[in-house]
Every structure is written in C-alpha cells, then in structure tokens.
Amino acid sequence: MNRLLNSTPIAVLALLVFIIFIWYGAAIYLNSGVLIDKYERQKTEWSFQLLVSDSWSMGRPVLPAPHQIFEDLKKSLFDQKITSKRSLVYHGGITISSTLVGFLMGSVLGILLAIGIVHLPTLNKSVLPWIIASQTIPILAIAPMIIVVLGAIGLTGLLPKAFISAYLCFFPIVIGMVKGLRSPDPMHLDLMKTYNATQSQIFRKLRWPASTPFLFASFKVSIAISLVGAIVGELPAGARAGLGARLLTGSYYGQTVQIWSALIVASVIAATLVFLMSYMEKIVQKRMGALI
Amino acid sequence: MKDSSQVVEASKVDLVFQTADGPVHALSGIDLDINKGDFISLIGPSGCGKTTLLRLIADLEKPTGGILRVNGMLPEEARLNRDYGYVFQSPALYPWRTVVGNLKLPLEIMGVEKADQDERTREALEMVDLTGFEKKFPWQLSGGMQQRVSIARALTFNPDLLLMDEPFGALDEIVRDQLNEHFHRLWEQTHKTVLFVTHSIPEAAYLSTKIVVMSPRPGKINEIIESTLPEKRTLDIRETQEFLELSQRIRKGLRAGKSYD
Numbered sequence: 001m002n003r004l005l006n007s008t009p010i011a012v013l014a015l016l017v018f019i020i021f022i023w024y025g026a027a028i029y030l031n032s033g034v035l036i037d038k039y040e041r042q043k044t045e046w047s048f049q050l051l052v053s054d055s056w057s058m059g060r061p062v063l064p065a066p067h068q069i070f071e072d073l074k075k076s077l078f079d080q081k082i083t084s085k086r087s088l089v090y091h092g093g094i095t096i097s098s099t100l101v102g103f104l105m106g107s108v109l110g111i112l113l114a115i116g117i118v119h120l121p122t123l124n125k126s127v128l129p130w131i132i133a134s135q136t137i138p139i140l141a142i143a144p145m146i147i148v149v150l151g152a153i154g155l156t157g158l159l160p161k162a163f164i165s166a167y168l169c170f171f172p173i174v175i176g177m178v179k180g181l182r183s184p185d186p187m188h189l190d191l192m193k194t195y196n197a198t199q200s201q202i203f204r205k206l207r208w209p210a211s212t213p214f215l216f217a218s219f220k221v222s223i224a225i226s227l228v229g230a231i232v233g234e235l236p237a238g239a240r241a242g243l244g245a246r247l248l249t250g251s252y253y254g255q256t257v258q259i260w261s262a263l264i265v266a267s268v269i270a271a272t273l274v275f276l277m278s279y280m281e282k283i284v285q286k287r288m289g290a291l292i
Numbered sequence: 293m294k295d296s297s298q299v300v301e302a303s304k305v306d307l308v309f310q311t312a313d314g315p316v317h318a319l320s321g322i323d324l325d326i327n328k329g330d331f332i333s334l335i336g337p338s339g340c341g342k343t344t345l346l347r348l349i350a351d352l353e354k355p356t357g358g359i360l361r362v363n364g365m366l367p368e369e370a371r372l373n374r375d376y377g378y379v380f381q382s383p384a385l386y387p388w389r390t391v392v393g394n395l396k397l398p399l400e401i402m403g404v405e406k407a408d409q410d411e412r413t414r415e416a417l418e419m420v421d422l423t424g425f426e427k428k429f430p431w432q433l434s435g436g437m438q439q440r441v442s443i444a445r446a447l448t449f450n451p452d453l454l455l456m457d458e459p460f461g462a463l464d465e466i467v468r469d470q471l472n473e474h475f476h477r478l479w480e481q482t483h484k485t486v487l488f489v490t491h492s493i494p495e496a497a498y499l500s501t502k503i504v505v506m507s508p509r510p511g512k513i514n515e516i517i518e519s520t521l522p523e524k525r526t527l528d529i530r531e532t533q534e535f536l537e538l539s540q541r542i543r544k545g546l547r548a549g550k551s552y553d
Binding site: 185187188190191192193194195196197201205206209210212288289 | 380381382400402
C-alpha cells in the first residue's frame with residue numbers, strides 16, 4: 001500500500017483529485033454572489049441545489065468549473081481543424097515555435113557569455129553587473145515597446161516574441177554556466193596544468209563536461225521561462241495568434257472559460273518541455289557514465 | 293649545464309605564503325639533489341612542506357627564493373616540456389571518462405596519434421595489472437584500482453620523472469602493501485626517477501633509495517638517509533634486521549626534527 005502511494009503517477013493523481021475537489025467548491029463560492037444577485041433581481045425562489053448546479057454551468061463564470069474547461073478544451077483542441085483560428089492546437093503551435101526559437105537564441109547567448117566571463121577577467125568584472133541589472137527591468141513593461149520598435153524596422157511575427165523569450169531565458173543559463181564552468185576540482189585543473197594543456201583543451205576536455213549538470217538545470221528553468229516570454233510577447237495588441245493572444249481576447253470579452261483552457265494548454269506545454277529536457281539530461285548523463 | 297644525470301637540483305629554496313595572518317614560512321633553505329634513477333621519499337609530519345616541495349618542482353607553485361632546476365631547466369620550462377608525470381593524493385580521474393578515456397587524456401592533449409594512443413594505454417594498463425577494465429567508469433572501481441589507473445595515466449606518456457603525492461595514503465594497509473610491492477617492481481623494470489611523498493615509515497623504507505626526512509615550522513630538510521637495502525626487494529624484507537635498522541634511523545630523524553612533540 002505504501003509503495004502504491006509513493007509511486008509518482010498515483011501521487012500526481014491523488015493531488016489532482018484533491019485540487020478538482022477544492023476547485024468545484026471554490027467555483028460555488030466565487031460564482032454564488034453574481035447568481036444570488038440575479039435571483040433576487042428576478043425574484044426567483046432559489047435553493048442551495050439550484051445555486052450549485054447554476055454555478056457550475058454559467059456562460060461567463062468568475063471561476064469556471066473543471067468540466068466546463070474540459071469541454072472547451074475538447075472542443076478547441078479536437079473539434080476544430082488545426083489551421084482554424086479557433087483551434088488551440090494552432091495557437092499552441094505558434095507559441096511553442098517562438099518559445100523554442102527564443103530558447104535556442106537565449107541558450108547560445110547565455111553559454112557564450114558564460115564562456116567569456118569564465119575566461120576573461122575584464123568581462124567578469126564588466127558584464128556581470130549589467131546582466132543582473134537587465135533582469136530587474138519588468139518584462140511586461142517593455143514587451144510592447146520591443147514589439148513596436150522591432151515592428152517599425154520590419155521585424156514582425158515570430159522573431160520579436162522570440163527575442164523577449166531569449167531576453168528572459170539567457171539569464172539562468174549565464175548564472176548556471178558560470179558556476180558550472182568553474183566547478184572543476186582544483187586537482188583536475190592542476191592535472192591539466194602538468195600536461196601543459198591549452199585553455200581551449202581545458203575547456204573542451206574539463207570545463208565543458210564538468211558543467212553539464214549545471215547546463216541541464218539551467219535549461220530546465222530557462223525553457224519554462226522562455227514559454228512565459230513568448231506568451232508575454234503575444235499579449236500586446238498586434239499579436240493575433242498564440243496562447244497570449246487567446247488570453248487577451250478572452251479577457252476582452254469576459255470569456256473566462258477560454259482563458260482557463262489557454263492557461264491549461266500553456267502549463268501542459270511547459271510541463272512537457274521540462275520533461276523532455278529531463279529526458280535528454282538522463283541520456284547525456286548515461287553516456288557520461290552516471291549511475292541512474 | 294651541469295651533470296646531465298642531475299634531475300632535480302635545489303639550493304636554498306624558500307617559499308613564503310602571504311596570508312591574512314601574516315607570512316607563513318612553508319619551506320626554508322631546501323638543498324636537495326636528485327640523480328637519475330633515484331627513488332626518493334619525502335617523509336615528515338603534516339605541515340612540513342613535503343607536498344609543497346613536490347608542487348614547486350612541478351611548477352604548481354613558485355619559490356620565493358633560492359635556485360631550483362628540473363632537468364637543468366627552470367621548473368616552468370620542464371613543465372611546458374612535459375618532463376614529469378604527477379600522481380595526486382586522490383586518483384583525480386575524470387568521472388565522465390572510462391578507464392581508457394582517462395588514460396588517453398594526456399595523450400589527446402599532447403597530440404599523440406590515435407593508433408599510438410591505443411598501444412600506449414594498453415601497455416600502461418598491463419603495467420598496473422588492470423587489463424580487462426578498459427570500459428569501466430571510475431565509480432565502478434575500488435579505491436586501490438582507481439589509484440592504479442591514476443598511476444597508469446602518468447605512465448602513458450612515458451615521463452622520466454614521476455612526482456607522487458601520497459598516492460597510497462587513502463588506502464587500507466593490505467591494499468597499500470600490495471601496491472607497494474607492485475610499484476617497486478615497476479620501478480625496478482623502468483628505473484624512472486621517482487619523488488614520493490609519504491607519511492608511512494615502512495613505505496618509505498621499503499620503496500626508496502634515499503629517504504629525505506623533513507620537519508615543520510618552517511618546513512625544512514632534517515636529514516637525508518641513504519638506503520642500505522639491496523635493490524631487489526619483496527615485502528618479506530620488512531622482517532629483516534637491516535630493514536628494522538633503517539626504519540629506526542628514519543624514526544630517529546623524525547624525532548630529531550621534533551616531529552613527535
């Protein structure tokens with residue numbers, strides 16, 4: 001019995017059941033105000049039972065019930081052509097592609113910066129404070145400006161969003177990789193010195209392999225942040241597609257169910273991306289001799 | 293250039309570390325000549341500068357005074373020339389490389405051809421009796437085996453000088469005895485010049501042609517004892533009168549250096 005409870009799928013499932021249970025309760029609580037107002041205006045007799053069933057089936061609820069979101073998800077994922085503007089597959093695909101392009105750009109930038117910082121003392125002193133300062137700028141505030149400025153020079157669509165993702169996700173990679181590239185044991189470094197190894201040999205044969213655990217830890221954080229960046233990039237007016245645009249139109253028209261389905265698709269994408277990263281990490285670690 | 297058989301010459305070598313608590317005299321007035329084919333043990337209590345002296349010769353530290361030559365060159369030139377192999381206190385194997393991968397590391401760095409690499413790693417593995425363990429990762433080996441791999445790694449590029457910093461210090465006595473006997477045979481065959489740091493009197497007496505007794509604060513050489521043992525030795529020699537007398541002399545040297553206070 002204990003083993004059953006400790007297995008991951010069971011644990012996840014148990015938590016899910018618990019959350020859904022709370023959710024239904026919260027839906028009654030949050031929607032009841034609007035409903036009771038309505039009953040009193042229309043002077044209808046109402047019972048608790050009616051309140052419960054109504055609060056779980058409103059058109060524009062404050063908090064939609066799980067089954068409403070589930071139905072909307074089913075409708076917008078499977079009952080549409082995937083090229084349709086009503087399909088969440090279409091919107092999700094757009095967000096994923098700018099997430100991945102942004103992640104790629106951010107990773108390359110982050111790794112290059114880390115290599116520079118570890119090898120050049122001047123860069124170590126001059127660049128790191130700027131990198132940290134860059135992350136204090138609230139991205140929500142400058143995202144519309146980035147979109148507008150890049151739009152003015154003719155860059156629209158995927159690239160501006162990918163830039164925002166890259167801007168957000170290079171940071172954990174720089175920090176993680178600076179630490180990772182500096183992680184080799186002093187003895188391992190001394191050994192290289194006794195061989196009269198060049199800096200590039202030390203990098204390729206010691207610093208880089210030693211940093212892989214840090215690289216994957218950073219990747220896992222970054223890819224999730226990259227998704228947030230892509231969604232934020234889709235929020236400003238002008239983005240007509242993507243999960244961010246779905247969130248925005250949903251809130252314009254009070255379509256809370258639509259907002260929630262977009263959010264759920266976004267979190268499923270994030271979980272999948274992080275899971276894929278962990279899987280890649282396992283493969284790499286196995287090839288590097290780790291016991292898994 | 294002096295006598296070409298001089299591998300290490302040190303005269304009045306000093307090393308002072310500047311620390312937050314003021315200068316620390318790590319080594320003071322070290323005079324030491326090592327000839328080709330010598331097996332020299334450095335013995336003394338912790339903090340007497342044995343390892344530091346080894347690191348000076350390896351150019352991992354720089355002396356603050358005196359003259360130090362390795363193969364007639366500055367230690368830095370000797371290091372750039374890859375004149376020595378260094379064996380650390382712990383095996384210092386790269387965990388992401390297999391045994392063969394670790395042995396090939398110096399060869400890759402020195403640009404040895406692929407076919408030659410295979411040949412040399414095979415020979416080195418044979419020398420330390422580890423044939424058959426090529427594909428294992430370090431964590432799959434015992435401590436003694438890991439240390440043997442680390443010795444083999446220093447042998448792959450065939451340096452004439454081996455600098456060994458308590459290579460068997462972390463091992464239990466049984467494994468240590470085994471490796472001592474094995475390593476003595478290896479030295480007998482190759483006659484490499486070895487500079488060997490140790491804490492153990494029997495180990496120093498068994499392996500060495502000369503034993504350098506050091507004492508701490510500041511680290512200096514107290515006495516250099518020539519071994520009277522025959523070159524061919526097995527572990528049984530440790531039961532002989534000669535061996536016991538040699539051990540006694542080492543212990544006396546240590547006591548004279550106030551190592552037991």
